[in-house]
Amino acid sequence: MAAKLALAEVPLKRFLDEALIPYEADEVTRLILDRHDAAAFAPISHLSVGDLRDWLLLERTDSARLAAVAPGLTPEMVAAVSKLMRNQDLILVAKKCQVVTRFRNTLGLPGHLAVRLQPNHPTDDVRGIAASLLDGLLYGAGDACVGINPASDSLPTLMRLWEMLDEVRQHFDIPMQSCVLTHVTTQIQAIEAGAPVDLVFQSIAGSEAANAGFGVSLAILREAHEAALSLGRGTLGDHCMYFETGQGSALSAGGHHGVDQQTCEARAYAVAREFRPLLVNSVVGFIGPEYLYDGKQIVRAGLEDHFCAKLLGLPMGCDVCYTNHAEADQDDMDNLLTLLGAAGINFIMGIPGADDIMLNYQSTSFHDALYLRKVLGLKRAPEFDAWLARMAITEPGGRLREIGRGHHLLKQLPQISGAA
Template identity: 65%
Template sequence: MSYSHTFGATRWTFGDLRRLMACATPHRSGDVLAGIAAQSAEERIAAQYCLADLPLKAFLDEALIPEVQDDVSDLIVKQHDPAAYAPIAHLTVGEFREWLLGADGAQISSIAWGLTPEMAAAVSKLMRNADLISVARKIHVVRAFRTTVGLPGTIAGRNQPNHPTDDPLGIAISAVDGLVYGSGDAVIGVNPATDGITEYIRTARMLDELRLAFDMPVQSCVLGHVTTAIEAMNLGAPVDLVFQSIAGSEAANAGFGVTLAHLTEAQEAARALNRGTVGQDVMYFETGQGAALSSNGHHGVDQQTMETRAYAVARAYDCLLVNTVVGFIGPEYLYDGKQIIRAGLEDHFCGKLLGVPMGVDVCYTNHAEADQNDMDILLHALANAGVNFVITVPGADDIMLNYQSLSHHDLAQLRETLGLTAAPEFAKWLAEKDIIDAQGRTTGAQTWLQGSAGQLLEMAQ
């Protein structure tokens, strides 16, 4: 089915829903690379006008990738709840935008399972950055394991102590560096330099020993492949969260070497360990605009819509954490700071709209046209939008993955500036250890560090 709109003196026609969605997307380098972007600003505006007049039900009537068998598409169909959809069933995409801006958080949360990812992506294409922030901040998606993440007035941090050789002492020291700035309540998560089972188990055990030694209410994760995590659990490793990168199509997930069956098996294994205290949300997923295109699994769909389809996969599982690695894939997909900022706000909005506990890795690669000032803008915009968590590394420079993220002190500064706190269980521990003062400000943690040095060295031997 084709779609048309007259803009100025020109009648613009879009051959199908996939083409309309692509042309309505704010400009980004990935869609240009894929050859599906609007050819001019006029075409983009015409597509946005046309999309605004499109009934939401069009997304139930027309599949974006009907020509292929796709388990993510099947999952999206199965997830759709007609009762949750009913309050908005009569709306166009443009009217849905107005509805979201006027609705309260409870109303928005109540329709989450009535939305398809394509509906969420479509409405985001009509929204300014301020709209994305205004709606997202009304939605609270709360999840728990040993800490409770996503509560109003809080922002959590993933403490990312990566090391280029997976050296246990290096990882432990880096983790402590994050802890003294109050980062770690989302997770202490290590990207291993290799995906071997021996290294995975060694790092998982060291992180668990660190937790136990200091009686910390935190969860840890070794971000190896899901099949490695399953093997590690079978061998008795202390696995808290299971990690996997996911995408919005079966073909793109195959590029990651993963199927929905793998994710189901991993979740069942992790839940059986019963390691949580305040909850049992055991999965951690990462996504990113451009992932499907980079694996030739996008099927001609724009990268932002493909990203939003990945959230259908995420919400099928008991996720504690989901984050987009927004600028990590590179300038081929998000060229500069402006595109990265826009994409981060889109991803966060769409994820929360669909009921996903969204965080963002506020980041960029060194060959992108971006810098830390762009990341400051995105961080504070996301905090205003109520992001569940962000990722922090020493000095904002990940020495293993070779990209720029946030520093630990960025998180501390943000909490102090905006009056936000860590997750309640972790904030209590920080106060007990005098790592934060009565006003929630970091103290330098000299007393705790002096008393902990010997234990750290012993654990890492």
């Protein structure tokens, strides 16, 4: 409590005057300070961290005001104020932040929840991936994206995955986007080789040293962003980047500079913000109990991550997950999933049975998304919802239909994907 009282008295301007990680030594710090919007910051520049908390919770501080000040907030400011907030405060303020992005559909609208369909396979077998893809589509998942974490980094193998996903999308005219989550430099090579890349993905962290541990820099990310933009594959918008983050990565890479893991995580959002992403999510419990020990800590971190990212203007989702050696179980994931749904999370993961057979961790299933939609009255991306209705997968109102053996998708997707 003494630390909170001391933190509450810190003026917001101090975060601009005293960098936690030196400006000269870190390109993320330079990005944060060089991109800071003084005009957006002006209305709150006189506040302390505690005053900012009070201002955020005011009834009159609505979505428009939060969007207006977002370019004036730094990651250190939002991380600091999150440390003064109860869980309900984090939920209430995040709910007021609306961040809408577009590629082939519209994500982040109020009252909507999207799902990344994650059809991973331990050997990148096209038949196994296609089976999970079919399963997810019939459960109404995939509006955020279809995103494969490949087991291989072989370019020919990866090219087959991109081509299969694009062939399925085009054949069934699905308003969705796909992504193969290999290293960003491999994706640049794939674009140069003519791969049908929709979204470019990369894991990122909150310091130059930590990003170097991922084999990336701001220059590499800019090159990738420009390459993705050059393809012009979006039909509704040009948000074409996808980033994943997670508390603890900077410490693992020895790139934390003595800064706590939650503040380092918020700094990663400044990196993401630079590239106008379609999707960003924290993989909240994936790094294990060495950083987030149990279910309570995972729940708190998930709410912190969502709050900080939304305040900074990011289209934030969450991989609600845990590793098998953590003191957590599926009930903890149910709790976090429900809390994030109430907080207005943009998207979650959809994995067959919630058990990723390639990455070996526990996340959320297609059924979990159906639960959250039902309990909180959340809709899918409107363009994707209309497609599901056209394909007779859903009834009016979005409820799933009973699917018979003769359904168009069941009969044709295995042939189109090469899985038959």
